Amino acid sequence: MMKRPNIVPRVVILVLTLTVALVSLSCESGGGMGVGVGAPTRWGGGTGAPPVFVGGPSY
Amino acid sequence: MMSKGLKATSFGAACALALAFGLAGATAPVTAADPIEPGRFVWRDLMTKDVSVAERFYGELFGWRFEKTKRGDRPYVIARSGNVPVGGIVDVSNLPDAGPQWLCFMAVADVDKTVALAQSDGGKVLVQPRDLPLARAAVVTDPQGAPLGLAQMRGTIPLPAQPTQGHFFWQEYLAKDAAKALDFYKRLAGYQPVVSDTRLGVEYHVLMKARGGAGLFQLPATTVGIEPNWLPYVLVDAPDQMAARVTALGGRILVPAAPERRNGSLVVIADPGGAPLALQKYPY
Numbered sequence: 001m002m003k004r005p006n007i008v009p010r011v012v013i014l015v016l017t018l019t020v021a022l023v024s025l026s027c028e029s030g031g032g033m034g035v036g037v038g039a040p041t042r043w044g045g046g047t048g049a050p051p052v053f054v055g056g057p058s059y
Numbered sequence: 060m061m062s063k064g065l066k067a068t069s070f071g072a073a074c075a076l077a078l079a080f081g082l083a084g085a086t087a088p089v090t091a092a093d094p095i096e097p098g099r100f101v102w103r104d105l106m107t108k109d110v111s112v113a114e115r116f117y118g119e120l121f122g123w124r125f126e127k128t129k130r131g132d133r134p135y136v137i138a139r140s141g142n143v144p145v146g147g148i149v150d151v152s153n154l155p156d157a158g159p160q161w162l163c164f165m166a167v168a169d170v171d172k173t174v175a176l177a178q179s180d181g182g183k184v185l186v187q188p189r190d191l192p193l194a195r196a197a198v199v200t201d202p203q204g205a206p207l208g209l210a211q212m213r214g215t216i217p218l219p220a221q222p223t224q225g226h227f228f229w230q231e232y233l234a235k236d237a238a239k240a241l242d243f244y245k246r247l248a249g250y251q252p253v254v255s256d257t258r259l260g261v262e263y264h265v266l267m268k269a270r271g272g273a274g275l276f277q278l279p280a281t282t283v284g285i286e287p288n289w290l291p292y293v294l295v296d297a298p299d300q301m302a303a304r305v306t307a308l309g310g311r312i313l314v315p316a317a318p319e320r321r322n323g324s325l326v327v328i329a330d331p332g333g334a335p336l337a338l339q340k341y342p343y
């Protein structure tokens with residue numbers, strides 16, 4: 001019977017596998033939304049007067 | 060023939076993978092006690108057909124740094140100012156109808172009910188409600204056609220006491236019909252609008268919740284080429300000086316600084332892809 005040389009301890013393989021899986025998890029679960037939307041832009045570049053920006057932020 | 064050791068290792072690895080990906084696939088339930096107030100804008104994603112150009116532009120302009128992540132099998136870039144995530148970048152080059160724009164996400168109590176409300180008022184669903192790591196989210200157009208992200212958040216996002224340079228801090232709805240828009244958004248998010256300015260014949264409405272976070276005004280009838288939209292604002296120190304850098308970096312000035320526009324404290328730009336964005340000094 002062929003015997004596999006036990007060069008790398010099983011626990012190391014297990015830890016590495018778990019690390020890779022968790023890295024994948026962290027990439028997926030980061031912040032943000034990331035939803036692509038196929039909607040045209042709303043600023044088409046007109047030649048009329050720009051909006052009258054009165055008022056403004058009130059933080 | 061496999062040794063017992065290999066079998067045991069493979070079994071352990073399989074269990075670890077199953078556990079990890081099981082966790083990845085699972086999404087935490089959205090609790091009824093959502094600490095984020097509905098109506099608050101919680102996130103902005105840039106839709107662009109050239110992610111690397113966008114990274115270069117916003118990196119040079121605001122000093123943002125970028126982290127490549129994924130949503131499913133699609134790439135997704137998180138922009139950070141310092142260590143704080145400030146927005147995302149989505150590659151929409153595979154969507155033929157996609158125009159360059161920043162998509163603003165508003166917190167809602169129940170995304171499915173809010174989507175239904177938007178539809179019943181004449182809005183359209185661009186992205187059906189779906190579970191994302193941060194929220195259950197959807198994208199709609201409102202009755203005047205403006206795209207809007209809706210997010211039923213999980214967890215909390217701290218609201219800073221004061222806005223921070225280089226961060227989004229405001230959004231503004233440019234309406235074709237302000238009265239109808241106010242009615243819609245009052246019902247959608249429970250806003251209590253307050254008129255803060257009436258100069259030049261334009262009423263500026265601050266959409267109040269616990270604190271203001273958005274404004275709304277009507278586009279003049281003479282405006283051509285601008286359809287109703289949510290315009291996101293980034294806080295900057297010197298918008299007129301930054302405008303010169305915008306053009307040098309490949310962007311365009313859509314609305315230049317002018318004394319009659321908030322004492323020259325506002326510049327509206329388009330990034331190299333064409334996505335509009337407001338640069339605002341505050342206070343002004």
